[in-house]
């Protein structure tokens with residue numbers, strides 16, 4: 346998929362729409378929007394066959410109003426400076442919206458992943474980390490990467506391992522990157538966090554009766570028809586939780602094509618079919634759609650683009666039939682398409698709000714690494730014992746017997762994954778309702794409201810620093 350040529354310009358247009366509804370001075374608004382620093386690097390890779398190739402990569406730190414800066418690393422051929430800066434910009438606003446105390450950052454390595462062996466990918470990732478370290482673009486208090494399109498826990502493990510060998514601060518070295526495997530200091534629930542957060546955000550949206558009535562929808566997840574584009578980390582988990590929550594997956598799209606079945610597609614069976622045949626196409630009972638992008642135009646209640654940016658433009662926006670467009674990917678809707686969809690009455694759940702679950706749980710992982718203790722370790726047994734005393738007292742007063750299994754179920758203390766998921770749920774629900782309140786009070790859409798929320802919070806940080814009056 347070709348990158349949208351003006352991704353940064355698209356983000357800036359959305360920013361300006363929101364900035365016009367605030368009363369901050371123009372200089373401060375400029376400072377909030379510009380990208381503070383971008384490091385472009387080119388380094389050699391000795392390929393498995395002995396030839397040498399030059400790899401291009403970037404790391405952008407959009408805003409230093411809070412440190413560290415935070416954002417994923419993308420591995421894709423479409424990566425370029427404009428894209429990395431745009432994604433770093435979105436990260437600043439996203440962190441502010443969910444009250445995560447980081448500035449925005451983003452990295453990218455311009456490669457087609459599938460063209461490289463595992464050992465070549467490892468050498469690229471380690472050398473990229475080395476370059477970041479050399480220029481002070483990585484560290485627990487400076488800049489903390491995470492997974493993004495084309496990268497995952499394995500790449501994060503290589504990063505932390507490389508950083509640890511270079512750093513003279515072994516105590517906090519594991520906080521230099523998030524999205525790590527558990528054994529390397531990761532936190533339970535991070536892998537699925539973005540998709541789970543997307544689900545929590547959509548569930549919250551579906552709970553407002555007046556918003557649903559305006560789109561001819563009932564409240565609640567049950568029976569809502571959904572199309573998902575991209576079955577990677579974010580898309581797969583979003584689809585999984587939506588299906589478990591009672592929604593019906595009527596369309597699924599991957600780069601090789603899309604499939605459609607108005608009666609529903611079972612996600613795990615589709616994944617198993619893809620594993621066996623190498624494609625989601627020809628799934629039993631479903632209709633093939635050869636041009637994958639056409640799946641975006643299917644009849645459905647909720648459309649979840651979860652692949653890359655710029656997939657809904659002024660060209661296909663008039664054909665989008667979904668009543669809710671839930672932006673799981675970053676920047677899937679261009680500024681022109683945004684205006685067209687709003688005009689049609691669609692409800693747009695913006696990326697800066699909806700996919701913030703990843704950075705939220707990354708924040709929890711960073712806290713865990715710095716505190717060197719697993720969430721729940723100090724409190725789980727204590728909670729369980731207190732709960733047991735209460736249940737025993739109630740059972741005795743009511744003269745009822747409680748089986749040991751029932752006692753276990755009623756009194757269990759919270760483990761790490763319970764606390765992470767509950768913190769994520771609270772964050773997404775609060776951010777959604779805060780954004781909705783701003784939208785109502787300013788008479789604007791959710792994206793503009795989310796940007797206003799971010800601008801106000803970043804402006805307060807700058808003012809508190811004493812840089813601006």
Ligand code: NAD
Nearest residue numbers: 493494495539575576577578579598599600652674675703
């Ligand atoms: P991923 O690499 O795990 O998955 C992306 C999927 O999209 C892949 O399965 C790929 O085959 C598919 N795809 C590519 N082109 C497609 C096309 N034209 N049509 C349909 N499918 C296509 O990446 P991810 O981590 O899931 O990231 C997806 C999006 O979510 C990106 O925009 C990323 O920036 C954003 N995001 C990711 C995270 C995270 O925690 N991973 C957090 C916030 C936002």
